[in-house]
Amino acid sequence: MHVHGISTSIAIFPFPSSTRAKPTNLNRSLELKLIDRHCLLISLAFSTTPFFLAKFETMGIINTNPVSKTTVDNGLSEVGKKQTVRSALALKEMRVCKGSCWIWPSITQRPFQAAEIIASINGINHSYFFSFTLSARKLYVYKSRVCNKETQEAVAMATPIPIDTFNxxxxxxxxxxxxxxxxxxxxxxxxxxxxxxxxxxxxxxxxxxxxxxxxxxxxxxxxxxxxxxxxxxxxxxxxxxxxxxxxxxxxxxxxxxxxxxxxxxxxxxxxxxxxxxxxxxxxxxxxxxxxxxxxxxxxxxxxxxxxxxxxxxxxxxxxxxxxxxxxxxxxGLSGSGPAYIFLAIDAMADGGVAAGLPRDLARGLACQTVLGAASMTIKTGKHPGQLKDDVASPGGTTIAGIHELEKGGFRGILMNAIVAAAKRGRELSQS
Ligand SMILES: NC(=O)C1=CN([C@@H]2O[C@H](COP(=O)(O)OP(=O)(O)OC[C@H]3O[C@@H](n4cnc5c(N)ncnc54)[C@H](OP(=O)(O)O)[C@@H]3O)[C@@H](O)[C@H]2O)C=CC1
Ligand SMILES: O=C(O)[C@@H]1CCC=N1
Missing domain, CATH: 3.40.50.720 (NAD(P)-binding Rossmann-like Domain)
Structure with missing residues (x-):
């Protein structure tokens, strides 16, 4: 994922929480190893200056990065601050981090100040900053990943799968x-x-x-x-x-x-x-x-x-x-989800039979109702709560049925089912 129009030189690393450690406790070589091992997890790299320009920028000859257009004493310029805030908000909107990112400031001026702003807007703890700055210009950016040279070479050398004839x-x-x-x-x-x-x-x-x-x-x-x-x-x-x-x-x-x-x-x-x-x-x-x-x-x-x-x-x-x-x-949601819906269809059909319908008709109606509701949610783009309200007339049949579902904890049960299945998935990965 690359964010257009953002030129703060900061790399954001979403890491699974199980692999997080406080970078401040690590030395430089350990940090580098960690980055190499997890390069595939890096999904955002804010860096826009071409490599050949970067060399001169590092030497202080040119200045291409708006964020780095600062006064020496006052930190980020107003333009730089605004841009950093915009970047941070864009990142927040993408919900990539949600508190589980590390930030690796680059060599450009005021990187830590920009990093602080991005971190505070995205709820990233200050201790998840890498302790040294990064020569962002030398990053290998491969699609959504920033990898070491070895990985990049392996990707470049991968034999293409014969698209028209592969087995x-x-x-x-x-x-x-x-x-x-x-x-x-x-x-x-x-x-x-x-x-x-x-x-x-x-x-x-x-x-x-x-x-x-x-x-x-x-x-x-x-x-x-x-x-x-x-x-x-x-x-x-x-x-x-x-x-x-x-x-x-x-x-x-x-x-x-x-x-x-x-x-x-x-x-x-x-x-x-x-x-x-x-x-x-x-x-x-x-x-x-x-x-x-x-x-x-x-x-x-x-x-x-x-x-x-x-x-x-x-x-x-x-x-x-x-x-x-x-x-x-x-x-937990979509992998296992069909089973929950099959259960719901079966139960709805049973309900129809209990209310006097022939079995085949009850099952057909249950299936088509689930299909229709899913299709309508996708095609109208409306919130399912709104669509639910549209079915339930005041004092009508639907709200009487919904009342029973809510009394039985229908939503909570469905939510619990997904959370339990997700937990089981996590257990499997740890066993
Ligand atoms: N079912 C689902 O809805 C979903 C399943 N998955 C995943 O898909 C994977 C398969 O699940 P699913 O298809 O349901 O399970 P199944 O039990 O239906 O299929 C697993 C197959 O693997 C075979 N098998 C077992 N050991 C070996 C072996 N050593 N060499 C070759 N084949 C072997 C089994 O053969 P035999 O029975 O003859 O031993 C069986 O046919 C799982 O990892 C699951 O997590 C993912 C998403 C959804
Ligand atoms: O029950 C299972 O383990 C598999 C994984 C997702 C759906 N079925």
Missing amino acids: LGFIGAGKMAESIAKGVVKSGVLPASRIRTAVHNDASRKEVFSSIGVKVFDTNKEVVEDSNVIIFSVKPQVVKDVVLQLTPVLSKKQLLVSVAAGTNLSELQEWAGHDRFIRVMPNTPAAVGEAASVMSLGTTATKEDGELVANLFGAIGKIWTVNEKLFDAVT
Whole structure:
């Protein structure tokens, strides 16, 4: 993510809270190591001066950065202050930090003062400033990430995936793989003949995939050897062993994807010895082209790799790119969410039957009502509360039904379900 029109030379690093430590307790080399390790997590870099100009700016010969147009004694100029405040507000609006960022001031004049302003507006604790300034002009900015030279070179050298001919392999022929494969084939984005998988214990899975037209091998190794893009779709509890077993046959020419809940990119990359990884959290409505997915790119996944995965999952629903720290919450909401709605549909149908409707009609009405309400919320862009009010007439039927739902704690229960699922995702990532 790059913010246009902002030229404060400050790098903002959103870090997962588990990796936070007080930079003031670190020495310079430790700080640098930390930055290298987490370069993929950097999603904002405010730096606009071209490299060749920066050299002269550092020497004090020219001054290209509005924020640095200060008087020596009085700190930031009024123009600089206003610009910094605007930048800080833009950052706040994007909700990138929410109190979990570090700030690394650059070599330009008054960087710490600008950093203080950005920090205070974004609720970033002062102790999360790096203790030394950064030569922002020498930053390697790669898409949304600022990486070290090694990483940048690895990204630059990554062999492109042959977009028109690549094969897609699933390691784990389960329900999620089936939903993705069915959706991808149905959308026409990839013919079944270019999809591979292998069955594990349950032999009935062979027929499920063969009937779609997917090539089913006997072993995972064969899937890897015949695929350019490999999706790990086994349960989180076994993903480590499965990746480790396949590490010897994985090639850097391949793009790896994981859909496993609660399994971090850093772990996946370590097990695979392979940083060209993308983590995705889809959901089973992928099977009918209505998935809600998010993705996050690993250290050396390229922009094109991201586009390929966005294209695949975009063909089977909607996909958002998010900071990986949001994955557990996403898993709780959209990963697990279809199950809550299936439960709601079943319960609504039961209610209809209890009120005297035939079962088929009750289920049909329940399904269409959920579909219609979701579609209306998206298409009108109205707040769901407003749409709810539009249904509920004074003293009418709807408000009588809502009253019962509220008495039973409907909203709180749904919220708790999502929070509990997110917590379980976090537990899985820590186990
Ligand atoms: N289901 C969902 O709604 C969603 C699932 N996910 C994620 O997708 C992943 C898969 O979940 P899901 O499809 O539901 O689970 P399933 O149990 O349906 O699928 C897992 C598959 O992995 C196979 N498997 C187990 N061990 C191995 C192995 N060593 N080598 C190859 N295959 C193996 C299993 O085969 P067998 O049964 O024969 O052992 C099974 O077919 C999970 O990590 C989950 O977190 C993500 C989003 C939504
Ligand atoms: O229940 C699970 O663990 C998986 C992850 C998201 C949806 N199902």
